Amino acid sequence: MLASLLLPAITAASALNGPHTSAILRAPSKVVLRADLRAMAMAAEWEEYAGGCQLLRPDGEPRALVHFLGGVFVSPAPQVAYRYMLESLSRRGYVIVATPFAVDFDYRKPAADIHKRFGVAKAALTSEYGDLPQMAMGHSLGALMQVLLCCLYPEYARACQGAALLSYNNKPVSDAIPLFREVFVPALAPLEPLTRPEPMGDAIRAVAGLRRGGFALARQLNAYALNPLVLLGQAVGVRALGEAADAADRALRDAEALAALADQVPEVLSSISRGVAEFSPSPDEVRALLGTSYTWPATPLVVQFTVDSLDESPQLLRALPALARARSLVLPGTHLTPLAVDPFAFGGATAAAAAADLRLTADSSTVRASLLAEVDALVDAVDCHFDEVVATARFATAEAAATQESASQLATAEARVAEARVAEARQLEASITEAKIAEAAAAEEAAIGAAEAAVQAAAAEVTAKAQLEVASQERAAAQQRAFVAYTKAAVGSIVPPTSQARSGRRISRLKELSRAREAAEEAEGREAALEGEAREAAVISRIAEFEALADGKEGA
Numbered sequence: 001m002l003a004s005l006l007l008p009a010i011t012a013a014s015a016l017n018g019p020h021t022s023a024i025l026r027a028p029s030k031v032v033l034r035a036d037l038r039a040m041a042m043a044a045e046w047e048e049y050a051g052g053c054q055l056l057r058p059d060g061e062p063r064a065l066v067h068f069l070g071g072v073f074v075s076p077a078p079q080v081a082y083r084y085m086l087e088s089l090s091r092r093g094y095v096i097v098a099t100p101f102a103v104d105f106d107y108r109k110p111a112a113d114i115h116k117r118f119g120v121a122k123a124a125l126t127s128e129y130g131d132l133p134q135m136a137m138g139h140s141l142g143a144l145m146q147v148l149l150c151c152l153y154p155e156y157a158r159a160c161q162g163a164a165l166l167s168y169n170n171k172p173v174s175d176a177i178p179l180f181r182e183v184f185v186p187a188l189a190p191l192e193p194l195t196r197p198e199p200m201g202d203a204i205r206a207v208a209g210l211r212r213g214g215f216a217l218a219r220q221l222n223a224y225a226l227n228p229l230v231l232l233g234q235a236v237g238v239r240a241l242g243e244a245a246d247a248a249d250r251a252l253r254d255a256e257a258l259a260a261l262a263d264q265v266p267e268v269l270s271s272i273s274r275g276v277a278e279f280s281p282s283p284d285e286v287r288a289l290l291g292t293s294y295t296w297p298a299t300p301l302v303v304q305f306t307v308d309s310l311d312e313s314p315q316l317l318r319a320l321p322a323l324a325r326a327r328s329l330v331l332p333g334t335h336l337t338p339l340a341v342d343p344f345a346f347g348g349a350t351a352a353a354a355a356a357d358l359r360l361t362a363d364s365s366t367v368r369a370s371l372l373a374e375v376d377a378l379v380d381a382v383d384c385h386f387d388e389v390v391a392t393a394r395f396a397t398a399e400a401a402a403t404q405e406s407a408s409q410l411a412t413a414e415a416r417v418a419e420a421r422v423a424e425a426r427q428l429e430a431s432i433t434e435a436k437i438a439e440a441a442a443a444e445e446a447a448i449g450a451a452e453a454a455v456q457a458a459a460a461e462v463t464a465k466a467q468l469e470v471a472s473q474e475r476a477a478a479q480q481r482a483f484v485a486y487t488k489a490a491v492g493s494i495v496p497p498t499s500q501a502r503s504g505r506r507i508s509r510l511k512e513l514s515r516a517r518e519a520a521e522e523a524e525g526r527e528a529a530l531e532g533e534a535r536e537a538a539v540i541s542r543i544a545e546f547e548a549l550a551d552g553k554e555g556a
Contacts, residue, residue: 046079049097051120054079056086056096063093064133064390065125067118067160069101069142071169074339075110076100082139084342084372088379094386095132097121101145105173106280111148115156122159133390136163136297137382139338140310143168147316148286151293162389163300164382167308167335168316170283287319299325301385303378305333329381333374340375343368450548457541464534471530475523482516485509 049055056079066089074081078098086096099118101110125132138146143165150157281289300320304313313328320326331337369376488509 049121050124051117052100053117053121054096054098054100055121055125056090056098058090058093058095060093062095062129062132064095064135064161064386065122065129066094066096066135066137066386067122067146068096068098069114069138069145070098071140071142071167071339072103075142076102078142081339084340085338085375085379088376089383092379092383094135095125095129097125103141105278107145107148108152108280111145111152114145115149115153118156133161133393134159135386135389136160136300137166138164139166140169140335142166143316144170144286147290147294148281150296151289154295157294157296160297161393162386163297164303164385165300165313165316166303166338166378167305167311168302168313169310170286170312170315171310172283173278287315290316290319291321294321294324297389298323299327299389301327301329301382303381304328304330305335305337306330307333308335310335327385331374331377331381333378337374337378340372343371447548450544454541454544454548457537457544461534461537461541464530464537468527468530468534471523471527475520475527478516478519478523482513482520485512485516488512 045056047055047057066086068078068082068086069075070078070081078100079086082098086098090096097118099114099121101114104110122134136146136150138144146163146165147168150160150163302313302317304311317326317328
């Protein structure tokens with residue numbers, strides 16, 4: 001009886017997987033139930049966050065932000081369906097934001113809803129942690145939605161520094177659902193009146209209300225069922241009772257979230273009954289969109305599993321442009337590997353064994369490790385890829401900062417060189433101006449000197465001309481005296497005087513004539529000399545004028 005009452009508590013407690021679980025599993029001897037419950041109670045806590053997203057925080061400072069989108073039908077509850085994988089990543093230092101979304105034949109509708117809701121959550125996280133490196137991650141349909149987000153919303157693509165696309169799936173309806181057109185469309189067509197928005201919405205709300213009421217009642221009954229643990233006293237303790245109650249409550253919340261997955265089925269059936277026969281955009285349209293619109297994030301990791309008939313990773317790799325530099329990775333596993341469940345998280349055989357003898361053995365640890373080996377390898381690969389992306393981004397940031405600093409220093413040096421050149425140009429201009437001023441002053445002084453020389457030359461010319469005029473007058477007077485002397489001599493020759501008188505007068509006339517000739521010759525000589533001086537003064541005057549004119553032109 002006691003074991004049957006304890007079984008729900010043990011089952012709920014085993015739903016939690018904390019950092020001490022591995023130590024418990026390694027212990028070959030019995031482990032006290034109280035320590036077991038405390039270790040299990042350290043499971044990660046998911047939060048309903050801004051925008052309706054699910055948030056999981058790491059223990060310490062986050063390394064990066066991982067935005068996750070789940071696959072078809074489990075996408076509304078990624079925190080439950082992908083619990084182990086996402087919590088494993090969180091323990092490695094990532095903030096996990098899982099955006100729930102409902103399946104729709106028109107992919108653009110959930111893509112728009114995801115973009116809006118994640119934008120709200122990202123803004124809130126930025127105010128808390130600052131600008132974290134952002135990684136995109138999706139499984140199956142979630143991988144397709146991540147690709148569409150990067151193609152349809154460039155700002156989202158630019159914000160993503162890395163991406164991990166698991167088991168990418170973009171099959172047409174006919175391949176995804178066998179006999180879809182032959183069986184499902186004709187069978188559901190008569191139900192179209194029942195699937196119209198108003199009656200279908202009422203039905204979904206009614207079912208959701210019943211579900212919420214049922215789980216609320218289950219949580220109350222669970223709380224009453226745990227009361228007998230008080231009878232264990234020292235073996236369990238009051239604190240363990242609270243931990244077990246919390247574990248059971250989390251398990252019920254997970255169960256409620258999984259039950260809510262059925263809410264999206266009526267909308268899918270309604271679309272089929274209305275004649276929707278293909279996803280939009282179609283696979284061909286998605287491939288064309290990838291070739292023209294996918295630019296970022298660079299080097300996405302495309303993960304394919306060895307046994308996966310739904311995977312279309314090779315088609316994705318062919319459709320991505322070469323500049324994406326996508327990486328392909330094949331891991332052991334199936335399409336459901338990312339959905340792997342920790343056997344200690346939801347009870348089962350391990351919980352039954354714990355209820356029987358209150359211990360966990362090393363054999364249980366071996367079984368658990370074997371069951372989770374493939375998803376652990378996936379987590380390792382994704383973590384390694386994201387770690388490389390973060391390191392590359394940090395290096396790029398540091399390199400950009402260094403480049404910016406170098407550019408700043410270069411700009412400063414160029415500015416200084418420009419300033420030096422301006423100063424040099426100004427100094428040269430000042431020197432040229434001074435030289436021109438000095439040259440102008442010299443030219444002006446030379447012009448003044450030339451003008452003075454010209455004036456002096458002109459004065460000398462005038463003096464020379466005056467002297468020439470005087471000499472000419474003297475020559476004329478001498479010639480006049482000579483003429484008078486010749487005239488007297490001629491007159492004397494006409495009236496014959498006495499021989500002695502005639503001889504004396506002749507001698508006197510000859511002397512006068514000689515003096516007149518000498519005076520005339522002397523006057524002619526002076527005139528010729530003065531005429532030469534006048535010509536020389538005229539030449540000097542002309543030269544002075546030319547020099548003054550030349551100096552004036554050079555100064556101008």
